[in-house]
Amino acid sequence: MAEYTREEIIKKLQDSSKDMSTLYTQTFINYTGKTTDTKEKYTEVIAVWLLNNINLLYKIKKITRLSSYKVDSHDGRHRSPTVAIYNQGSLNILGKVLDYQTPLKNEQDDKAGKIDIVSYNKDIKTVYLLELKNEDNEETMLSCVLKIFTHLRILDTDKFLFDFGLPKDTKIKASPLVFFNGSQYKEMVEGNNKFLKQLMDKLDIEPFYIIKNSNYYAIV
Template structure:
């Protein structure tokens, strides 16, 4: 372990996970999910955290998250494949948005991507109003045969773990108003 990093026992890490799982709709934002390194007994933080989340029945706990119904639907009329200006170029979320738009544009010109199909939209908002705190945007929505696929991706510069990414899209899936989204996309 690098000098200056504190050592964390497996038990302390498990206790931290238990404290964060009580706010299931915000769990994916917890800094604990981006911890890198190993516990005092040499286990990877992400492995210990994932194991504990499975033990705590994360799959069923995610179902406790309330759906947010977008009254205006999910289609964003300004999603025309053009990058808007006014944001810092170095912002990693902005870079991810640019990649999403590029993939969308390729798909609109006929490209079907292996495994993720035809991209239907990008940066799809989940909030219905400003009162819906903590909700982001789904990076991409695509169609594979008759299945809608929600895609959360990270560019190389992003330091978030795969575990965080998976929990983010699982949370977004729970928040998504499926009936409104399925009608729009199909």
């Protein structure tokens, strides 16, 4: 991978800030390593800039999906960790798994992805929008955070709750769901990520860590 100065990373951010809904798709969000001049982690430089320009993230526009967010064709027959979690029915503290690959687009040209997993803990009236990363995935935690936060901003929350038959006062939380001892977990536990953690606190993003025992997935 090429190496960059602090200002070069900031220039990439400024250029990409014209459409914050696609920021998480930019290659530099997954850069690892440190700037050549200030020796700061790329992700920390990005996190500081986002903290100083936090209003831009909150300007990501909602997309109202006219079709239902709950797609009847999701039958759990595909083979993937996402579908396996859906088929097991629950994720302990995250509650009942309601859906997977929940669409956000209204029109084909909309710049919006899908929510990997939706779960609901009825005891605390909280629905979780989860961005699942496979065990061998090496994307940065910053990338995971920006992606699921973007999904939350795009989501028409009132219609989403209606489509899933959930109470209007249900709290909605957006969270990365990554493997215990995986790349993102190690990044958070072993790395110096002061500003990334501050950004996550500011955006109210809490990661959850998952393990697989035999064919069962659980939060640790």
